[in-house]
Amino acid sequence: MKEKDIVCKINVFDLSEVAGPVRHLVEEAISATERSYAPYSHFCVGAAIRLDNGEIVTGANQENVAYPSGTCAERSACFYAHARYPEAKFVEIAIAARGCDGKLVADPISPCGACRQALLEYEVLAGKGVTVWLVGRDKVYQLPSVASLLPLAFTDF
Numbered sequence: 562m563k564e565k566d567i568v569c570k571i572n573v574f575d576l577s578e579v580a581g582p583v584r585h586l587v588e589e590a591i592s593a594t595e596r597s598y599a600p601y602s603h604f605c606v607g608a609a610i611r612l613d614n615g616e617i618v619t620g621a622n623q624e625n626v627a628y629p630s631g632t633c634a635e636r637s638a639c640f641y642a643h644a645r646y647p648e649a650k651f652v653e654i655a656i657a658a659r660g661c662d663g664k665l666v667a668d669p670i671s672p673c674g675a676c677r678q679a680l681l682e683y684e685v686l687a688g689k690g691v692t693v694w695l696v697g698r699d700k701v702y703q704l705p706s707v708a709s710l711l712p713l714a715f716t717d718f
């Protein structure tokens with residue numbers, strides 16, 4: 562028997578340190594929270610994906626009175642991105658959330674299991690790590706890939 566460590570390395574930035582194109586992506590994710598439809602949870606999530614064709618595609622969670630029929634921000638963004646630009650590869654994604662008080666959550670949220678699996682599909686298509694930016698009120702976490710959020714993932718059969 563051998564032990565194997567699975568390590569997930571995260572870079573933690575102050576929001577004020579994040580500048581340039583990444584800051585723009587982060588702001589797009591924050592703006593996308595305004596387009597969330599969350600009358601049941603009042604938890605507004607936004608996601609912004611940068612594609613290798615230069616486009617940024619955003620999504621927000623869309624809830625439904627039949628609760629499981631709703632969709633998270635990350636899946637609304639990645640499905641729309643690939644439906645709109647099927648040839649483009651994903652480069653990076655930023656995810657932000659606002660709570661009931663309307664403020665950005667203090668600590669960054671990270672995608673649910675289903676969204677990790679969905680995003681991973683597009684990372685595989687991209688052929689390299691899709692950088693993940695998780696946005697909180699003061700801190701931003703950077704992860705090198707979706708795979709780092711989903712160790713031992715199911716990728717093929």
Ligand code: THU
Pocket residue numbers: 599602604605606621622623624631632633634635670671672673676
């Ligand atoms: N939600 C997302 O959109 N993304 C996440 O990463 C976690 C949760 C949504 C689903 C639901 O509309 C609301 O947040 C509360 O769970």
